[in-house]
Amino acid sequence: MTGCLMAGATMLALASGEQFTLEWTHSVERQAWRETWEVTQDHRLHLVGAAVKGSGAGMEPGPGGYFQDGWWVWTPDLPPVPSLVLAASGKTPSAWTLCAADCLQIGATSGAPVTVAPCAGAD
Template identity: 50%
Template sequence: MSLCLASAGVVKALALASFTLAWSHSVEKTAWQEDWRVTPDGLELAQARVKGSGAGMEPPPEARLVDGWFQWQPQRAPLSRLVLANSGAAGEWRVCGDGQCRTLSEIFGHDIGVATITMSVCNE
């Protein structure tokens, strides 16, 4: 399985069966991470974690504090696509897999600015 990222008519395929999506909250500037799996049913959210709480980012009651991160396992059906918007106020989204993290600009090879990015399972 591969992860496809699409923006402004350009599609980038990443050979990843799982990945971490990382970003900083635009107001609180707090780190947030989500672990995703690329499955035949779509993108499956396996775990979420945040380095704190505040404006619109309170961890749910089932979250547990582990090594400075509130962690929990969201219970939701796989998504056919995930749409990311970049406000430009908190840095870029990062995709981490195979031991490295890259910004969306690094993946696309140019500054993506506030472009919308759609993530999905590649149709192979």
């Protein structure tokens, strides 16, 4: 099944079951945070992996976390969601970097929140 993922006004080709990553710098701890998401067959987003470069305020690794290649890595146990809403304050240390086949920067400047969601009716 082929489909797409919308990140604000940008459309990315993404098949059901395909994964993408979101990476950013934590606003307080100034450490990298990365999440791996998967588009489910019912057009939802499922968090299948998370990793942080350090620990601190709001950055503790989840249950079962282990250290690998400089990152604390774990598999969150959360249900799929219909979309993600990312803040775009322009005041954080980094933009959000969304990578699928290609990477794009989102939310680097102040503006409305950016919604990331599977395309409506994509198949």
